[in-house]
Structure formats: C-alpha cells, structure tokens
Amino acid sequence: MSVLKCFGSGSGRIESIKAPRIDAVVGPCGPLRPDEADSGPFSRRLSTSPLTWIGMDWADEGHHVCEYNVGTGGKENYAVQHSAESLREWLSQVRSRYEGKQVAVVVEQARGGLIYALMNTDFIVIYPVNPQSLAKYRKALYPSGAKSDPADAELLGEMVRQNPERFRAWVPGDVQTRTLQLLTEGRRKLVEDMTALTNPLTSVLKTYYPQALEWAGPLGSEQACAFLEKWPRLMELQKSRPFRIREFYQKYGRPSGEVLNERVNQIQKGQPLTLDGAVVTASVMMVHALVAQIRPLRLAIENYDEEIERVFRQHPDRVVFESFPGAGKVLAPRLLAAFGADRDRFQTALEVQEFSGIAPVTERSGKAIWVHRRLACPKFMLQTFHEFANCAWRFCTWSKLYYQQQRSRGKDHHAAVRALAYKWIRIMFRCWKDRTPYDDSLYVKSLTKRGSHLVKGVNLPRPDFVVEI
Numbered sequence: 473m474s475v476l477k478c479f480g481s482g483s484g485r486i487e488s489i490k491a492p493r494i495d496a497v498v499g500p501c502g503p504l505r506p507d508e509a510d511s512g513p514f515s516r517r518l519s520t521s522p523l524t525w526i527g528m529d530w531a532d533e534g535h536h537v538c539e540y541n542v543g544t545g546g547k548e549n550y551a552v553q554h555s556a557e558s559l560r561e562w563l564s565q566v567r568s569r570y571e572g573k574q575v576a577v578v579v580e581q582a583r584g585g586l587i588y589a590l591m592n593t594d595f596i597v598i599y600p601v602n603p604q605s606l607a608k609y610r611k612a613l614y615p616s617g618a619k620s621d622p623a624d625a626e627l628l629g630e631m632v633r634q635n636p637e638r639f640r641a642w643v644p645g646d647v648q649t650r651t652l653q654l655l656t657e658g659r660r661k662l663v664e665d666m667t668a669l670t671n672p673l674t675s676v677l678k679t680y681y682p683q684a685l686e687w688a689g690p691l692g693s694e695q696a697c698a699f700l701e702k703w704p705r706l707m708e709l710q711k712s713r714p715f716r717i718r719e720f721y722q723k724y725g726r727p728s729g730e731v732l733n734e735r736v737n738q739i740q741k742g743q744p745l746t747l748d749g750a751v752v753t754a755s756v757m758m759v760h761a762l763v764a765q766i767r768p769l770r771l772a773i774e775n776y777d778e779e780i781e782r783v784f785r786q787h788p789d790r791v792v793f794e795s796f797p798g799a800g801k802v803l804a805p806r807l808l809a810a811f812g813a814d815r816d817r818f819q820t821a822l823e824v825q826e827f828s829g830i831a832p833v834t835e836r837s838g839k840a841i842w843v844h845r846r847l848a849c850p851k852f853m854l855q856t857f858h859e860f861a862n863c864a865w866r867f868c869t870w871s872k873l874y875y876q877q878q879r880s881r882g883k884d885h886h887a888a889v890r891a892l893a894y895k896w897i898r899i900m901f902r903c904w905k906d907r908t909p910y911d912d913s914l915y916v917k918s919l920t921k922r923g924s925h926l927v928k929g930v931n932l933p934r935p936d937f938v939v940e941i
Contacts, residue, residue: 521636522576522597526566527629529621530554530579530586538626540633549622559589567595576641578628580606591644598642599632604848606631645812652783653809657852659776660806666692666769673762680755681706683742687735692770695724697763704756706744714740780805789813795909796900797871798863806856811904821901829854830893845890858886861893870916870926871896877926 523543529536532554539548552562566575577590578599590596609631610619632639644650670691677684683706685691688699699720703709709717714736721727721735746752784790784805793804793811810828811818818824825831829849835842865875871892878888903910920927 523570523573524566524575525629525633526575526577527625527627528552528577528579528586529625529628530581530584531621535586536621536625538622538629540629547626549625554585556589559586563590563593563596567593570595576632578632580624580628587642591642599639600642601628601632601639602848643814645814648783648787649809649813652780652787652805653812655776655780655783656806656809659773659780660852660855662769662773662776666766666773669762669766669769673759673766676755676758676762680744680746680752681759682745683738687739689724692766693724694767694770697767697770698724700759700763704759705752706742709739710742777801784808787813789904789907791909792903792907795903795911796860796864796896797868797910797912798866799860800863803856803860803863807860807900810853810856811900815905818901821898824901825894825897827853828857828897830857830890830897857893857897858889861889861896864896865889865892868912870912870919873926 521542523541525540525542527538527540534554535552537550537552539550540546552558572595574597575595576597576599578601579586579590580601580603581587587598587600590598606624606628610624610627611617613627614623645653673691674685681704684700684703687709688696690696702720703712717736717739718732721732727735781801784801787808789808789811790804793799793808796804796807799807811824818827822831826846827849829846829851831846832843833846835844861871865871874895875888875892878891879885883891899910899915902908916927
C-alpha cells in the first residue's frame with residue numbers, strides 16, 4: 473500500500489513512501505489530541521473523582537459559571553466578576569459549600585489571570601481545554617452555530633465531566649521551573665520583536681545606503697545602532713577623518729590594522745545608491761525611528777538573559793541540559809523549561825515527541841494514509857526542539873551525519889531538522905529521566921555496538937563552542 477506523505481516545511485511536495493514507515497515514525501499512541509496540545513506545561517490524569525464540576529467561560533470583565541453537583545445532579549448558573557477580590561470571595565464560598573473537598577474547574581485557557589488566581593487553591597483541580605475542542609464540541613451539539621457565554625460554560629464542564637479519561641488535570645510545577653519557562657518565552661517574544669524591527673531597517677538601508685549593511689555590523693547590535701546614529705548617510709561617513717572611523721571600530725572590537733585600512737578604503741571609494749533628496753530624507757528619518765526602538769529592546773533582552781542565567785544556574789537540572797551539544801546559554805534553559813522538573817509528566821519519549829509537535833500526524837481514510845506536520849502543539853516548545861536540533865548537527869558529528877543522510881533522501885532542511893529533533897528527544901528524555909548528563913562518547917559506543925552507519929567518520933571529542941539563537 474502506498475502512502476501520501478507531506479512532511480516538508482510548507483513546500484507542498486508530495487512523496488510516495490511505504491506504509492510500514494508510518495507506524496515506526498508515529499508510534500502506537502497515535503496523533504496528539506487537540507485537548508492535549510495546549511493543556512499546560514504540567515498535566516496528569518487524576519485517580520479520584522471531583523465532588524463538583526464547574527465550567528467557567530472567562531472574559532475580561534466577568535466569568536460565566538456553570539456548577540454541576542455530582543451527588544445531586546443539580547446545576548447552577550451565575551457570573552463572577554473578574555477582580556482579585558471577587559474571585560477570592562467566590563473561592564471562599566465554594567470551599568465552604570463543599571467543605572474543602574475536591575472541585576474540578578474547566579476553563580478555556582492554559583494560562584492567564586483566571587488560571588493564576590485558581591492555581592494556588594488546594595481544593596481546586598484545573599482542567600484547561602483547547603478552544604478548538606470546545607468549538608467543535610459546540611458545533612456537534614448546535615449545528616446552527618448558536619453560541620452564548622452561559623451555554624459555553626455548561627458545555628465546558630459537560631465535555632470534560634463526561635469524558636474524563638480524555639483530559640488531563642493541570643498541575644503547576646515548582647516555582648523555579650515555571651519562572652524559567654515564563655522568562656524564556658518572554659525573551660523569545662522580545663527576540664521576535666527585534667526581528668520585526670531589524671527586517672524593515674534592512675529594507676530601508678537597501679533603498680539608499682546598502683553599504684551600511686556591511687559596515688555597521690549586525691543590525692541588532694549596539695555597534696550598528698551607534699554607527700547609524702552617527703553616520704546615517706554615506707556623505708557624512710565619508711566626511712569623517714580616517715582615524716575617527718578607526719576609533720569607532722576599535723571601540724566595538726579588536727580588528728586588525730589590515731582590516732581597518734581595508735574598511736577605510738572601502739568607505740572612501742563608496743558611491744551613493746541615490747542622490748534623490750526625498751528618498752534620502754525619508755529613509756534617514758525611518759532609520760532614526762527604528763534605531764530608537766532597537767536600543768531599549770536590546771537592553772531588555774540583555775536583562776532577560778541575566779535573569780534567565782541566574783535562575784538557570786540555581787536549578788538542580790542545569791547540569792543535564794548544559795551537557796547537550798549546541799545548547800548553550802540560550803537553548804539549555806529553554807530545553808529545561810520544555811521538559812520541566814516533574815519526572816511523572818512524561819512517561820515515554822513518544823509523549824514528548826507528540827506533545828511538542830516534532831512527531832508528525834497520520835490520517836487514515838480507506839486505503840489512503842497521509843502523514844503531515846503536527847499543527848496542534850505548543851509552538852514555543854516546537855521551536856525549542858527544532859532550533860536545538862538545528863544547532864546540534866553543526867557541533868555533533870553523528871548528528872551531522874544523520875542530518876546529511878536525511879537530506880540525501882530528498883528531505884528539505886526543516887524536515888531533516890525535525891527528523892533529527894525526533895531522534896534527539898529520545899536521548900534527552902533518557903538523560904532527563906535518569907538525571908544524567910549527556911556523554912557523546914557513550915552514545916557513539918552505543919551506535920557502534922548496534923552497528924549503526926552513523927559511526928563512520930564520528931570523532932569523539934566534542935567542540936568547545938556553541939551557536940546561540
């Protein structure tokens with residue numbers, strides 16, 4: 473039986489492969505369910521049944537609540553105002569009403585003000601639900617598309633109450649690990665904001681001052697900001713004395729005299745791309761505006777880096793995640809945040825591969841089988857494993873050989889990196905479970921024992937440098 477496989481990075485290319493490879497890649501657990509995709513960083517199934525199920529449809533100003541008593545079968549609908557005082561008063565009433573016994577609260581989010589207000593309450597068990605799951609459940613019951621907040625609150629509680637084996641209760645991890653997770657995610661958002669500024673800056677410079685892309689250095693650096701602030705036009709740069717230009721570059725590094733002389737000669741011989749006053753004036757204004765935003769953003773990222781390093785160095789699992797080749801000071805904390813500190817969170821490496829989105833999804837219909845990328849997954853976690861694998865193949869010999877093997881089989885770059893990440897997750901999972909740092913020489917010996925073709929050309933010494941993203 474042939475299989476349609478679309479496992480690239482969005483190219484739409486279709487390949488024909490043999491069916492047995494599907495089960496070998498996807499594994500026996502099948503595709504990730506939508507409700508598991510965003511169920512929070514720490515979750516597990518509970519053995520005891522809650523006394524009451526509460527569905528909460530959250531909003532900025534107030535939350536609609538549907539309370540279902542398991543013992544009596546009665547339902548009560550009401551609203552709770554979104555304020556710290558109102559929520560605390562409501563929690564006190566629920567505790568008193570059910571004498572502090574276990575109460576399940578189902579919400580349509582995995583984090584936010586409502587979750588944070590509930591998470592430190594000992595008798596509350598939180599069940600986060602993916603909004604897509606609720607939307608599809610609602611559509612199955614109300615094909616007309618009818619929707620209301622009170623009805624959604626009732627559907628939330630009903631959906632999980634009637635299918636408890638398909639949902640997991642959210643259990644917060646330790647403060648140190650959750651702090652690291654929120655910090656690394658926050659840093660990543662700032663890096664994306666930086667990219668959103670450097671990309672238009674690159675475009676503007678290409679329109680009137682393309683030489684600055686080479687002479688200024690990386691556009692997100694302090695050197696580039698100072699360069700463009702001091703010399704936003706080629707004309708102004710060429711008017712500066714050569715020793716001033718040399719002083720500038722020496723301030724931001726230690727270039728050799730030969731390199732400095734070559735740079736000065738390039739500047740003196742440079743020709744403007746355009747002399748149109750309108751283009752130059754408007755472009756200079758935009759450069760100043762973008763540089764003014766990049767500078768404080770750089771400082772914010774540096775502050776995040778310092779705090780992440782401080783928290784990471786105090787974490788007991790630091791040694792494990794620092795041992796992975798290519799992780800470095802950026803990706804090592806992100807990998808720790810992805811796995812967490814609770815060893816009961818994942819029972820197998822396959823659970824990590826599916827939850828993170830690295831493992832593909834298989835769809836079967838009749839004789840056709842379609843394997844494609846997993847979309848319902850925590851995007852930051854997927855990015856973390858993907859970016860780590862993209863670094864690992866550069867600094868780990870067997871990883872490079874495996875990556876090259878995947879490319880030789882026709883996979884594009886991102887598909888090959890995902891395949892390598894799938895392999896690395898199994899290794900990291902075992903190191904994480906056993907609390908043991910990764911040893912490249914031991915893994916190579918294991919490959920040799922199994923007769924793996926990856927052993928050919930493998931050098932045991934590990935490089936002493938890493939790539940930071």
